Amino acid sequence: MDISTGSVVVTGAASGLGSATARRFAEAGAQVIGIDLPESIAKADAVDGVRLVGADVTSESEVTAALDLTSAPMRVAVNCAGVGWVGRVLSKDGPHDLQLYRRILDINLVGTFNVMRLAADRIRQADPVDGDGQRGVVINTASAAAFEGQVGQVAYAASKGGVHAMTISAARDLASSGIRVVTIAPGTIETPMFAGVSDDFISTLTSGIPFPQRLGKPEEFADLAAFIVAHDYLNGETIRMDAAIRMAPR
Template sequence: MQITDTAAIVTGGASGLGAATASALAQRGARVFAFDLAMAIGEAPPVAGVEYVAVDVTDAAAVQAGVDTAAGAGLPLRTVVNCAGIGPSMRILGRRGPHDLALFAKVVQVNLIGTFNVVTLAAEKIAEVPELDHGQRGIIINTASVAAYEGQIGQAAYSASKGGVVGLTLPAARDLAQHGIRVLTIAPGIIETPMLATVSEEFRAGLAAGVPFPQRLGRPEEFAQLALSLVDHDYLNGETIRLDGALRMAPR
């Protein structure tokens, strides 16, 4: 599917996976609208072809306004990549007592409901753009995690939210097929994002040692490369693709 001279939305676009994807889409000729929290945008460097928009994905009105901005930019909105997410950890029953219900709800609200919010509102606008070959209009790529399949100790909320994203993929693809919109999900393993920048080199080496091959951490640019490959490959739809070097997470 064509990327040049189209509009694209990337959530969580100010850092990590989202920033790499926004930059890659811009390099391919898209006008990218990077949604993120205002604080994150304030710390993000300027990138040619990328316009930052302050959006909280859990706020339907804010998402609608951001989607309207992207769709009204004078180019057809054809690509959406959902990268916004959070990953706090807490055991269901730990030393401090039972899992905080508000924390569980917040993780699901951001990772799953936020994703669905963007999918729904962006799909409405993509469905309005002119058809390409075989009736296609656009693509939505969501981000899950290998934790959706092998959640570790302390990841009940995160795994449940990302499992929901995996479960959303096929019915969303089926729902949106009549509008010419493909839906795919990437489930990354351990990627060198800003969250890992605060841990020791020894800890990072231990994480890398657990990856069968290649025995290293993934890079945000590799996530972006896969996302663009999914955009290009018109017959991929309704699938979740693991990006993990054959990693299968241990309990801890």
């Protein structure tokens, strides 16, 4: 699918996976709306062709207002916004904080669903781009933790497992509208959270990655997102982008 004359919305676009993805689609000629929290946007570098808009992915009104800024037909939504706060079911401080658990699911799972449903409604209003009736694509972000959550990742794993579980059902729901749904499950990616981390820590982290034995790059995620958009027969699938890692308990 060619998106050079359409619009793309990317969440979490101020940094990391979202920033690389927004840049990739802008370079392809799409009109890109990048959604992130205002405080994150304040720290972000400007990217040609990407309009950063402050919005909370869990808010219907804020996401709707961001989508209203597009002038070209909406074709693609990429959900990269997420948090990875840790906490065990039981720790020395007692049971896992219930509000923290709810907040992680609210951002990672409910936020993804919120943007998907609102963006899909815009995409279905666009004219089909081909003889198959295709109108657009929604790409969501899960994680290797959806399959092998580590110690302290119970909330994060649940949220990302939920994103994975939504994929086939959402693809079937949106098939009649000509919208594909695909999820990417990254492994260990070099994002801003690793800024200032020691070389020894990175070496320990990457030692369990089969090949290539390094951190993944946000640009590789962006390339995969662009490939999914271009490959019209990919639908209802979660693609692991993790260099064959299978996460250990710790």
